[in-house]
Amino acid sequence: MSAPIKALIALDDGLDRDSIQRFLPPNAEIEFVATVEGLEESWTTLQETAPDLVLVGCSGYSDRALFFIDGAVKQRSDRPVVVLCEGSPNGFVRRVFEVGADDIVTLPETPEHISFTLQKALARKQGAAFATGVALAPMICILGPKGGTGKTLTSCNLGVALAQKGHRVAIVDLDLQFGDVGLSLGLTPERTLYDLAKSGGSLDADKVDGYLTGHSSGVRVLLAPTRPDQATTITVEFLRDVYTALRSTHDYLIVDTAPGFTPEVIASVDSSSDICVVGMLDSLSLKNTKLGLETLELMGYSKDRIRLLLNRADSRVGIASDEVAAILGRNPDITVPSDRDIPRSVNEGTPIVVAADRSEAAKAFRSLAELYVNVSKDGAKKNGRVGLLRRRG
Ligand SMILES: Nc1ncnc2c1ncn2[C@@H]1O[C@H](COP(=O)(O)OP(=O)(O)OP(=O)(O)O)[C@@H](O)[C@H]1O
Numbered sequence: 001m002s003a004p005i006k007a008l009i010a011l012d013d014g015l016d017r018d019s020i021q022r023f024l025p026p027n028a029e030i031e032f033v034a035t036v037e038g039l040e041e042s043w044t045t046l047q048e049t050a051p052d053l054v055l056v057g058c059s060g061y062s063d064r065a066l067f068f069i070d071g072a073v074k075q076r077s078d079r080p081v082v083v084l085c086e087g088s089p090n091g092f093v094r095r096v097f098e099v100g101a102d103d104i105v106t107l108p109e110t111p112e113h114i115s116f117t118l119q120k121a122l123a124r125k126q127g128a129a130f131a132t133g134v135a136l137a138p139m140i141c142i143l144g145p146k147g148g149t150g151k152t153l154t155s156c157n158l159g160v161a162l163a164q165k166g167h168r169v170a171i172v173d174l175d176l177q178f179g180d181v182g183l184s185l186g187l188t189p190e191r192t193l194y195d196l197a198k199s200g201g202s203l204d205a206d207k208v209d210g211y212l213t214g215h216s217s218g219v220r221v222l223l224a225p226t227r228p229d230q231a232t233t234i235t236v237e238f239l240r241d242v243y244t245a246l247r248s249t250h251d252y253l254i255v256d257t258a259p260g261f262t263p264e265v266i267a268s269v270d271s272s273s274d275i276c277v278v279g280m281l282d283s284l285s286l287k288n289t290k291l292g293l294e295t296l297e298l299m300g301y302s303k304d305r306i307r308l309l310l311n312r313a314d315s316r317v318g319i320a321s322d323e324v325a326a327i328l329g330r331n332p333d334i335t336v337p338s339d340r341d342i343p344r345s346v347n348e349g350t351p352i353v354v355a356a357d358r359s360e361a362a363k364a365f366r367s368l369a370e371l372y373v374n375v376s377k378d379g380a381k382k383n384g385r386v387g388l389l390r391r392r393g
């Protein structure tokens, strides 16, 4: 077994050792080297103990805590800082990320969840991809700040392209009110996320498996609720458990999202190992894409885990590719042309990588899949996880 993570707990005024104790995970993977009351005292202990991770506890909005986090991050940017805060005071979450913290947990929260958050923060900093002691498959979150940019198209075609390469792929349709992954893949919803959430009891991989709908390509989908009112049943905590279960039994998990940064989308971004931002080639969409990229940066998401896909990239809208790069601050990794076969393939429930596998659009989605295969191989080599990347057959 690897050495435990050494964590220092720094408590702001208003929190003491006893009040924080019940939230702390008792597992052997995290060793709390010191719990210090008062942030000034904590600063001294921080220099003396050299922990792997700093946990900052505060009871509400605290400039002292922000100052402390800022100092800790500047001192060692490779050491994760996670904040535990009672409630979620206005504006504090944003400030916490701005000063460089890796994550924030609002209390009360279970020790298991806090343990998961700490391990994830450390894993992210180390570029590792483990979260609960076992290696977890890559989780790719498909994002687009605006509706209709091609997120669902990308989720389905990326999923099928990865499955065609022999990987075990799960897709979660997180467009909880108007999810249409099922329609795009021609699937009939018999069991959905809603049914799983309503089933009660603990979630394990076997149970989640029973709620997946299979596609002929091998992709397995956890479909969105069939009615918009069912969306409220899906909590952020439930989603985290679902993701962990699916990542332990598949090679890739793809999450198709609704437009914007809803709480579920933020939680999914937070759990994910990779992001694919889907933008379109018009000035409004580019502006929103830029805002989306900036938001991810504020959340502390590493730039090299974000891929940018520009959809309908051949549209004659008078924006040249160097202008795109100037607006977005980066070049797209993949461009997908407009293709009249795409709406038809969506209507027929057959993804374009199957319906017209020689089309430029299909090639673009296969290239996107290739990018993730390569990233995953690199990550696996780095972490000695090659044996855990399962292949079908
Ligand atoms: N490259 C393209 N060429 C032609 N049609 C496209 C292309 N990309 C997307 N479309 C069409 O645009 C529509 C919207 O695409 P899609 O559903 O994937 O977007 P979305 O981002 O998931 O939307 P929402 O935010 O509503 O979930 C679809 O009906 C699809 O057929």
Ligand SMILES: [Mg+2]
Binding pocket: 151, 152, 153, 175, 180, 257
């Ligand atoms: Mg969609």
